[in-house]
Amino acid sequence: MTEINDTPHDEIIREDVLDDDNRLTDEFVRSVSDAVSDNDTTLAQELVNPLHNADIADLFELVDSDERAPLAAALGDLVSADVLAEMNEHVREDLMDALDASQIADLTEQLDTDDAVAIIEDLEKGEQQAVLAELDAEDRAAIESALTYDEETAGRIMQREFVAVPEHMMVGDLIDYLRKNDDLTTEFWEIYVVDPAFRPIGTCQLSWILRTPRDIAIADVMKREQSLIPVNMDQEEVALRFQKYNLISAAVINDDGRLIGMITVDDILHIVEDEASEDVLLLSGAGDGDINEPIRNSYIARVRWLIANLATALVASFVIAIFGAAIEQMVALAVLMPIVASIGGNAGTQTMAVSVRALAMNELTRSNTRRIIGREFRIALLNGATIAVLVGLGTGLVFANPMLGGVIAVAMLINIVIAGFAGIFVPVMLDRLDQDPALASSVFVTMITDTMGFLAFLGLAVGSGMVSL
Template sequence: MTEMTDAPDAEDLAPPSLDDDNRLTDEFVRLVSEAVDDGDNNLAQELVNPLHNADIADLFELIDEDERAPLAGVLGDLVSADVLAEMNEHVREDLIEVLEPGQIADLTEQLETDDAVAIIEDLDEGEQQAVLAELEPEDRAAIESALTYAEESAGRIMQRDLVAVPEHMNVGQLIDYLREHGDLTTEFWEVYVVDPSHKPVGTCQLSWILRVPRDIAVADIMKREQTLIPVDMDQEEVALRFQKYNLISAAVVNEDGRLIGMITVDDILHIVEDEASEDVLLLSGAGEGDINEPIRDSYKARVRWLIANLATAMVASFVISIFGAAIEQMVALAVLMPIVASIGGNAGTQTMAVSVRALAMNELTRSNTRRIIVREFRIAILNGGTIAILIGIGTALVFANPILGGVIALAMLINIVVAGFAGIFVPVMLERLKQDPALASSVFVTMITDTMGFLAFLGLAVASGLVGF
């Protein structure tokens, strides 16, 4: 008689879903993709069901673009509102395109206001209106109000759901209020205390509320000093406030000083990552740098900076053309020119990166600009002197020409010092002109270092009598 055994379930068949770095494994992604292609919906759901919302969002980013809509159809309710909130915006746009306005509305109603706004703001105006029409009046009013604020402002990222109480309450009344009102938000770290005009006058952390007797007045335990966030403040500045004052959450106030929302540290973590990535990518002219960004958008973002670099490179080429006759007299000049320009460019990039970061972190301000310029100038002299000695000695030995070694050494020193100055001067000037220092600094710094490098080297070669002009 044959013994019957249970069929293996998905857990027995599936490879580990996450590797040692907490990333979805190639084998797991392939198995889910094959299950969808084979029409084995049950297996696909069983495989994905144990995953965290963030890992499900990662799964959609890892599979091919044409597989995302079929996978969403197979997973059904597993593609929850929280999964959409965790998803890359370009991937999310692909999925939202196949959803009806009513479905999008159902999903956004399950989210905090800031996450719902992040989804709806990416829709076309017509689609926005269709989705908003499907929302409950209260939710629609909150989202429409948030959309009136500028992008990347505190108003866009704040949550409307918070707990605010009058200061005449005692701790017992506050606890009873929290227990009896089931419609209050369930995720908060502190209670905001407001005056009759709904202006915040203090905050109470939950730990304080839980550790004092019921008859103690809220006004006696609340912290009156608090960091208030203006609703129109840029999100990068908000992140700096959280970092500087070690905040877990902060109240958002309108122009009249009335409490209208709060921002929590989990939202700030995303902002810090986004802003840091944005500055790095802007320095390279790579646009958003998102691997899920449409090819056309990536092309448009990158090509304009390449064209700008082409224009600035022509300035350096013009300088070389002036000394064309001198270069023909000594081939060594052509051999050594790229070294001068390259080292100068790297030195300028180092200083520029430090300057852009310092400006972004509010570490470089009008009050200390002169001191920082002097500091970078001294560093440039030390770096320039070290590299000049090395390249000078090496050139003199290789080409058996001490004068040529001295020329390239002095040119290198000049170019590195100029590069250090340009690396801080250009970002500071752009910031003073209300331009993003990360956006255009690299173009100008590269032009300055290349042009000065060629001009210094070739000019000194002519001045020293190495070649005629």
């Protein structure tokens, strides 16, 4: 068995391994790949042994997909359960395909329940059952229980390993209990105090316990106010609660109020990153946006939104077709139309991004929606007036046509105001319908700004008498 070096990796990593941004260098990745290609497993292990688990996971993501299985075989026990937990899910799936059920079970048994669930939930149904059959009864029951909860809920991400004690226990007895009980989890920041029905009634931080005399009762030093997380709460709401109350860990309770798990801040960091990335990717229609995602999955995720965009673009094209005769009479209209649509689209995207973020952070609620709409309307008016003056003067000078400058100025003002309204209205309406506000917002906002921009500009040009239909 390969001996894994426990020395802090920052003290032993050579400068040619990590660059200034703490990323594995190209030279190091090539040297490991070459060692694997030459079947020099000893050299490969010597190179990788000093790395942190997260860096080893990064190494697998940086090599080509067909190199990952040979790399795992060469590294042997260096590919630990903790490395798999740190690994990109698509890369991990590649490795899982090369392992049998007993090997996956051995790895997952070394992890906390939440990390084990993250690995097993990505397996096919048949593979899941095969792996679960290889686990011992206690681990199997914990993971099967976690899989009964919906994805992206507190029940899926919580740890089942925690420390809970009755309130009548003395501090000294608690310290002795923690020292003597080898079955307790090794990573925790708080101890939960429960009543006889196992309902949490308070928490004690480890720092309080260590600084309190042994003859003091836990009930006298515990904090009774605590943030309890319902097991079915969405993970995004959990993250917001951690942020709002500056939590390090929090108890998870079932429908009966009984303590069934805990969530720690390190789990929340991953959630915050995932949710932020998800919103950005939903706005763009780029699917998972993962560079390790299979090409077929990326294609399916992206092409459907492009088709949706094509459909909405036809609406704008229909408006242009109505004014086709007017455009033929004045070529300048065709030249200026993209400016109106582009500026309106950017204005709508700005407001939409702010709105989606505010909804995600619970800053935009039913109680302040009207005020926020008013705020964005005033901002749109100011932006629209500024851009209208600039584009109006520029158009009037370039084309020597003050009326054309006035038409595009008014059209620009109208479109930017409409864009500002659409940028907040569409996400809010999707949120009211219990849909992700980032979902399809950009498609609808783009359709509105393009259509209304063309309609305002060409309609004003006809209405002013510059051209006729």
